[in-house]
Amino acid sequence: MLHIGIITLFPEMFNILQQGVSGKALEKKLVQLERFYLRDYTQDARKTVDDRPYGGGPGMVMMVQPLRDAIHAAKKKLGEDTLTVYLSPQGKPVYQQQMVSFVESKKPLLLIAGRYEGIDERLIEQDIDQEWSMGDIVLSGGEIPAMAIIDAMIRLVPGALGDETSAKQDTFEDGLLEYPHYTRPRTLESLDVPEVLLRGNHRDIIRWRLKHALGRTWLKRPDLLDKLTLTSEQIILLQEFIEEL
Ligand code: 4FV
Numbered sequence: 001m002l003h004i005g006i007i008t009l010f011p012e013m014f015n016i017l018q019q020g021v022s023g024k025a026l027e028k029k030l031v032q033l034e035r036f037y038l039r040d041y042t043q044d045a046r047k048t049v050d051d052r053p054y055g056g057g058p059g060m061v062m063m064v065q066p067l068r069d070a071i072h073a074a075k076k077k078l079g080e081d082t083l084t085v086y087l088s089p090q091g092k093p094v095y096q097q098q099m100v101s102f103v104e105s106k107k108p109l110l111l112i113a114g115r116y117e118g119i120d121e122r123l124i125e126q127d128i129d130q131e132w133s134m135g136d137i138v139l140s141g142g143e144i145p146a147m148a149i150i151d152a153m154i155r156l157v158p159g160a161l162g163d164e165t166s167a168k169q170d171t172f173e174d175g176l177l178e179y180p181h182y183t184r185p186r187t188l189e190s191l192d193v194p195e196v197l198l199r200g201n202h203r204d205i206i207r208w209r210l211k212h213a214l215g216r217t218w219l220k221r222p223d224l225l226d227k228l229t230l231t232s233e234q235i236i237l238l239q240e241f242i243e244e245l
Contacts, residue, residue: 001030002109003108006034010141013147050116059117062116062120068127083107086124088114088131175228215245
């Protein structure tokens with residue numbers, strides 16, 4: 001079972017995960033989510049978690065003590081082999097294969113969602129194992145990146161998705177963008193569904209889907225293609241796609 005802890009000032013934000021696929025996985029106990037409310041680990045009556053930055057400047061910085069105590073409490077519950085991750089724009093951008101590998105590792109994960117200007121550097125140096133980033137944008141907190149990561153991981157837990165294979169056929173699963181999808185009606189404002197998808201020949205459909213996954217990746221995300229070593233069949237399909245363009 002995937003065991004994830006979150007240290008946050010807004011635990012109720014994670015109620016969103018009770019909807020949809022993640023909600024079902026929680027009900028089926030395929031994943032266990034533990035929320036640690038940071039203010040529960042403060043030592044003053046006002047439950048202070050932040051203070052002014054040394055050196056001056058705008059905003060506030062999150063203090064070490066409440067975060068450190070929350071991390072220790074969380075690791076007691078999750079296990080000492082927990083990977084402690086701080087969400088931050090300074091982190092390594094997350095990517096799908098990283099999610100796959102982590103879920104396969106079956107290790108517990110502790111996510112720390114920062115607020116304000118961020119957290120005291122000394123906590124990062126001493127108590128954080130890794131910093132992960134959701135992308136080169138600046139958010140008001142790490143909660144939404146944490147939720148995105150939890151959602152991406154839950155989908156990979158066996159049994160979380162109705163059809164086991166759909167997590168495997170996802171975009172990025174084989175390093176490619178996904179092929180185009182169509183559903184009823186068959187004709188929409190004179191735009192038809194590609195004929196090959198209607199004929200029901202599975203070999204042709206698989207071939208068409210791989211060709212368009214390769215073609216779309218070439219068009220939209222050539223950087224992903226650079227990371228792959230294409231088979232001779234994939235090279236032929238991509239060339240076919242480019243010629244048809
Ligand atoms: C972020 C990101 C992010 C920065 C200051 C929270 C905010 C505030 N986290 N990927 N991009 N965090 O913008 O993970 O504390």
